[in-house]
Amino acid sequence: MVTALIFAGGTGQRMNARAKPKQFLELHGKPIILYTLEHFEEHPEVDNIVVVCLESWIDELKLWLKRYDFRKITQIVSGGTTGQASIYNGLKAMEGSCQQEDIVLIHDGVRPLINKELISVNIDKVKKCGTAITVEPVIESVIYSEQGDLINAVPERSQMYIAKAPQSFRYEAIWSLHQKAQQEGLLAVDSAHLCNIYGVELHMVISPPNNMKITSPADYYIFRALYEARESQQILGI
Structure with a gap:
């Protein structure tokens, strides 16, 4: 079975959206999170979807899901104070x-x-290798600095990648690591970082272009332009 765990528990403080968290900002009358969920809802290999959402927005999300007739969402879980905590809550809800x-x-x-x-390649990679981390090659030099002033290293750019998503695993493997991190009070940037800390072998999947995360007002406007460009390609064949 394949489950998509979609975490959207953040408040979007960098977005400066006072009325709504970033995942509920709308484009053409539909929240951003629904655009994300549609990819998994429509994918034939995804069996079900678990969503981690801000507790105060769960009822709102349910209304949107009903309006757009989502069928694969089996659970909506309250988010945590961090992305890691939200993923933990989602994985825990999936235990049964x-x-x-x-x-x-x-x-x-x-x-x-x-x-x-991208979803298909993630699934295939986990079947073959046990892990699949979506990445994007860097296009500019990466600087490493221990203190934030002196440059300690400039790694070879051809070996550098940016972690994206999805990040995909066997359920028991990633759930056990999140439990261990919870017990030890360990904080990680994302699940790939968590796996790396605990010495898990990670395998890469190359991301398509524009697999961006919307965290700021500028990101929203870029998303709108890219989405409308995609729509024009489909409608006009350009």
């Missing part, structure tokens, strides 16, 4: 329905410009 070898794709609710092929 997931088997050890089931595949879970962990994805940001505000990363709506993925595609069917």
